[in-house]
Amino acid sequence: MERELLLLGFLRREQAHGYRLNEFIEREMATCTDIKKPTAYFLLAKMAKQGWITMRATREGNRPLRRVYRLTAKGEAQYQQLLRENLASFIEAKFPGDVGLAYADDLEAQDVLPLLSNRRAALAARLEATRQVPPHAGSLQLLVDHQVLHLETELAWLDQVIARFKRKAKQSQ
Amino acid sequence: MERELLLLGFLRREQAHGYRLNEFIEREMATCTDIKKPTAYFLLAKMAKQGWITMRATREGNRPLRRVYRLTAKGEAQYQQLLRENLASFIEAKFPGDVGLAYADDLEAQDVLPLLSNRRAALAARLEATRQVPPHAGSLQLLVDHQVLHLETELAWLDQVIARFKRKAKQSQ
DNA sequence: TCTTAATTAGTCAATCCTGACTAATTGGAG
DNA sequence: CTCCAATTAGTCAGGATTGACTAATTAAGA
Missing domain, CATH: 1.10.10.10 (Winged helix-like DNA-binding domain superfamily/Winged helix DNA-binding domain)
Incomplete structure (x- = not known):
């Protein structure tokens, strides 16, 4: 609702x-x-x-x-x-991007890395754009702050994931 | 897709x-x-x-x-x-819970606080339940880790929001 | 050995959602 | 003053989604 x-x-x-x-x-x-x-x-x-x-x-x-x-x-x-x-109430967010990660092991780690690098660029761009949003009035600013915090967290996490696949690529190479 | x-x-x-x-x-x-x-x-x-x-x-x-x-x-x-x-690709997550926050100023801060406290309890329970999930194989564990990190971030943010409304309640009192 | 509850397996009507479309008005370049 | 692009305003057919339902099988307790 x-x-x-x-x-x-x-x-x-x-x-x-x-x-x-x-x-x-x-x-x-x-x-x-x-x-x-x-x-x-x-x-x-x-x-x-x-x-x-x-x-x-x-x-x-x-x-x-x-x-x-x-x-x-x-x-x-x-x-x-x-x-x-x-x-x-608390409604959980769903991450459609996780579906791909769940199956990422079906691809060679060397193939996954450039794809995730593309994802990272899109995420970083989104974060930058959200940071540039002019200040909103009252609680509306909360939403912007929330989004920035969330995107920062996603970026940090994605970097961990990328590191994982880099290790994996090195191993299998 | x-x-x-x-x-x-x-x-x-x-x-x-x-x-x-x-x-x-x-x-x-x-x-x-x-x-x-x-x-x-x-x-x-x-x-x-x-x-x-x-x-x-x-x-x-x-x-x-x-x-x-x-x-x-x-x-x-x-x-x-x-x-x-x-x-x-990166698909942005939407936060349906932010709709309520955007309008939270339509309520008295004293009324908002117990509601958010309820939200916090639901979120904390969700986090605890996710932490208890037994280890998954391979990349599936990534999804669990992602969810835990996300919920932790949400909890920290919600505490900030609650603090904001506590200040507001004190001011208007 | 009944009876009940849980599990397995799937269907359907009703509702929800949106891509692609129509159409008038306004603004501005030349 | 004319033409094109952008803006304003909304519609509709078709596809996506799900709550509520049916129905057989298995498990377990009395």
Whole structure:
């Protein structure tokens, strides 16, 4: 339900139409979610059906119909509950990159090394980009700090893994 | 495609039926994926359609039909490519728990603290459980080590966050 | 030797998610 | 003032995912 929470939390501050929501998601929340545009519209329609938000269609000129979404009292209650649930629970992160590592021994260590070196470069670039993010207001800065810490840890770990495969390559050579 | 990689990597070692695959996923690969049973069956059927694996129906007694899956040469080639792609790229982890933190300022700091304390307990339990996991063979141990390192980092970070909200609670009090 | 619980094996309807698309408006270069 | 690219706004068909279910087999206790 964290996708719903994300949308409700934004609508709580200001009523908005879908496009502004998607902008917020991409610009500010990229570190914790990757909801795509059609998903956001889908969830908004679902929440409207449940009475958590209202949908008001507006039209300017003959642009495509624009819907303005606004939180209802029921939605506010739901928001409070989802927020508390989210804060009180720990959801484990999954590492899709570990699937490859689990099978890395199927390749020669000499073949694995350049591949991991490529992974390392991508990770280092991501870390650098995140470090360059301008300061965010309030708790949003927490998310950036979290991401930086996480990426630093991943980089250190990846270097250990690479060292392991270097040793292995030397042995078998 | 890391779900397909996961399945192909297992079938490469031994032909197997759906149930054994799901067992492996839950027991050994829980740290890097959360594929559910029907998803695995869906992917197996899709890969069979693509010719990466073959499906042979067997029947013992009058049990429900059991399908044994086996990697084809085409599947082996695909496996090689997916494995190399996975090893060479870095896929960012998402933190659903950060959504709540982003909005934590909507609650009083005094209300946030017990919630985060609950999150901390869940995280600490998860870390302890992962530390207790018996040693795995080869690279599978890498995944466990990765998870432990990650959980340790998360715990340290969460303590920082909690400290932040403690300061905030003291200020507003 | 019943009865119950756990394990083995898989299916299906309903829901969720997104790549690819349409379409109008605005900004700016020439 | 015209044309092209970027921005704004949203839709839809099709594919992915899973909760809830069915059903036979085995294990174990009373």
